[in-house]
Amino acid sequence: MIQIEEALESCVCPEPGAAMALVRDRNDIDSIGIDLLLEGIRRRWGYDFTHYSYASMRRRLEHARRDAGFKRFTELLDRLLYDGAFFDRFLKHMSVPVTEMFRDPAFYRVVREKVVPVLKTFPFVKIWHAGCATGEEVYSLAIILYEADFLSRARIYATDFNKHALDTAEKGVYPTGNMVQFAENYRASGGTGALSDYYSSAYDLAKIKEPLKERVTFSYHNLATDGVFGEMNLIFCRNVMIYFDQTLQDRVLSLFTASLRHGGCLCLGTKETLNFSKVKEEYESVDTRQKVYRRTGGSLV
Amino acid sequence: MFECVAIGASAGGLHALRTVLSGLPPAFPVPIVIVQHVEPKGDCYLSEILDRATAIAVKEAEDKEPMHSQTAYVAPAGYHLLIERDGTLSLSLDEKVNFCRPAIDPLFESAADAFGPGLIGIVLTGANADGAKGLMRIKEQGGYAIVQNPRSAESPCMPQAAIDAVRVDRVLDLEHVSSFLARLVKGFGHETGADG
Numbered sequence A: 001m002i003q004i005e006e007a008l009e010s011c012v013c014p015e016p017g018a019a020m021a022l023v024r025d026r027n028d029i030d031s032i033g034i035d036l037l038l039e040g041i042r043r044r045w046g047y048d049f050t051h052y053s054y055a056s057m058r059r060r061l062e063h064a065r066r067d068a069g070f071k072r073f074t075e076l077l078d079r080l081l082y083d084g085a086f087f088d089r090f091l092k093h094m095s096v097p098v099t100e101m102f103r104d105p106a107f108y109r110v111v112r113e114k115v116v117p118v119l120k121t122f123p124f125v126k127i128w129h130a131g132c133a134t135g136e137e138v139y140s141l142a143i144i145l146y147e148a149d150f151l152s153r154a155r156i157y158a159t160d161f162n163k164h165a166l167d168t169a170e171k172g173v174y175p176t177g178n179m180v181q182f183a184e185n186y187r188a189s190g191g192t193g194a195l196s197d198y199y200s201s202a203y204d205l206a207k208i209k210e211p212l213k214e215r216v217t218f219s220y221h222n223l224a225t226d227g228v229f230g231e232m233n234l235i236f237c238r239n240v241m242i243y244f245d246q247t248l249q250d251r252v253l254s255l256f257t258a259s260l261r262h263g264g265c266l267c268l269g270t271k272e273t274l275n276f277s278k279v280k281e282e283y284e285s286v287d288t289r290q291k292v293y294r295r296t297g298g299s300l301v
Numbered sequence B: 001m002f003e004c005v006a007i008g009a010s011a012g013g014l015h016a017l018r019t020v021l022s023g024l025p026p027a028f029p030v031p032i033v034i035v036q037h038v039e040p041k042g043d044c045y046l047s048e049i050l051d052r053a054t055a056i057a058v059k060e061a062e063d064k065e066p067m068h069s070q071t072a073y074v075a076p077a078g079y080h081l082l083i084e085r086d087g088t089l090s091l092s093l094d095e096k097v098n099f100c101r102p103a104i105d106p107l108f109e110s111a112a113d114a115f116g117p118g119l120i121g122i123v124l125t126g127a128n129a130d131g132a133k134g135l136m137r138i139k140e141q142g143g144y145a146i147v148q149n150p151r152s153a154e155s156p157c158m159p160q161a162a163i164d165a166v167r168v169d170r171v172l173d174l175e176h177v178s179s180f181l182a183r184l185v186k187g188f189g190h191e192t193g194a195d196g
Helices: A029-045 A054-066 A073-082 A086-095 A105-118 A136-147 A163-171 A176-188 A247-259 B013-022 B048-054 B104-118 B132-140 B157-165 B174-185
Strands: A125-130 A154-160 A173-175 A197-204 A205-206 A214-218 A232-236 A260-268 A283-287 A292-295 B004-009 B033-038 B055-058 B071-074 B080-083 B089-092 B119-123 B144-148 B168-170
Touching: A029 A054, A029 A073, A029 A086, A054 A073, A054 A086, A054 B080, A054 B089, A054 B104, A073 A086, A105 A136, A105 A232, A105 A260, A105 A292, A105 B168, A125 A136, A125 A247, A136 A176, A136 A214, A136 B080, A163 A214, A173 A176, A176 A205, A176 A260, A197 B055, A232 A247, A247 A260, B004 B132, B004 B174, B013 B033, B013 B048, B013 B174, B033 B080, B033 B104, B048 B055, B048 B071, B080 B104, B104 B119, B104 B132, B119 B132, B119 B157, B119 B174, B132 B144, B132 B157, B132 B174, B144 B157, B144 B174, B168 B174
Parallel strands: A125 A154, A125 A232, A154 A214, A232 A260, B004 B033, B004 B119, B033 B071, B055 B071, B119 B144, B144 B168
Antiparallel strands: A173 A205, A197 A205, A260 A292, A283 A292, B080 B089
16 A cells, blocks of 8 residues: 555644644655555565655655656656566665764764673673664674673674675675774774774775674564564664654564563664654663663563 | 745855844744755754754754754754655765765755745855755745845855756845745745745
8 A cells, every 4th residue: 555645735833833743745746656666666576665764765766767767757667567687776776875883983882881781781692783784883783792702692683675785794894995984983982902903804805804703693684574583682773764754663663672672772873763753662761862772661570 | 835944055054044043033933944064973063053043943853853833953964854745854874965964955855845835945155056956846846945145145156056057036135034034934025926
């Protein structure tokens, strides 16, 4: 079902400070084309983008349409339905991983100082890194756990729906040129060693060392369609949900809540928030600025 | 009737935004969304600075936040700010546009798609051409386009680029923008014949 919102006549809320509760669907023709296209992809290929945040989805689809030389979204849909190889290339447009090692160093400092101590109260922990993209942040967390002498007591499940990105993540090989920025982030996050201790360089490539990879399992998982991921002590999902609409955000957050043990932590991107979600009441804030939450409620048995 | 005002500013923007926002009445009846080009890293106190200078509330935009009247929402450093079809705000880390993130075009284009004739777009001072494409989309979707008079701008490039690209409705000196806006949203001075 394509969700077609009730079309309301445009109206201004006259009440002071009142929320602009405009549920409007202007139904311009491109917007209809985009709805049909997303529905077609879902039914033909099983990838459900229908609850992605519309505004950035539209921009990406406009790029894809222009690159393919089409004027209309319906022409793009036609090609996507009948040409599997074209769809594979298109899929890369749909998830543009922007990531770095120790991205947002202040966040990783909070992980060191506030999250790791919680983890250390358990003999063994399970961690789900949802939407891990090309893996830079997975290895960042592994480094922090290693430095806390806790990596051997952790298992990290790193998932993504982009198979190309997962391949890169599993290989753990990155351009050496990126390492300068990553090393700067590492130090700003409170790292006291040298980032270069954690990778080996050959030519212009840096390969993450094996001991960091041993505790990580990479697998395919689509947050829009797949289910719960067992009894986690910590869930990382950073800068993934900003691409989802509120409905899909609520779905994913329920999934996380069902996957997270009581007292477990949930880490979001620094500009993501539980404030507008349905699960808000089930969490307390560990660090307001860095968006680290802890699941409350239930017995501690 | 207008439902939203979108403002883009770059070099010289702090002064320009302060001038425009502080001139608005406290009961300004529609929400305002703002992209000011800023450095991607580090804390950005833009919204705090503007909030202290103005009668309406100014805050940093949060993802999936519903918009309120009498409030201005500023794009956070390092993120694009976009408007969803239901009028909520969303943030994105998609690639830079016109070498900027936040950039003005994504805000203007998404707001134009969401609000159509209900949107007022304003391009203020700046040293590049961001915002021109977005303002074009605002006009295509039936909205209202205002550009700061390049001669009154600290950096004239950006308003000039917008004027060159778009048939704008008004070119205004900086000090006249807020009073004109206040009249426009009340329904006076709206000359484009857009249905509201």
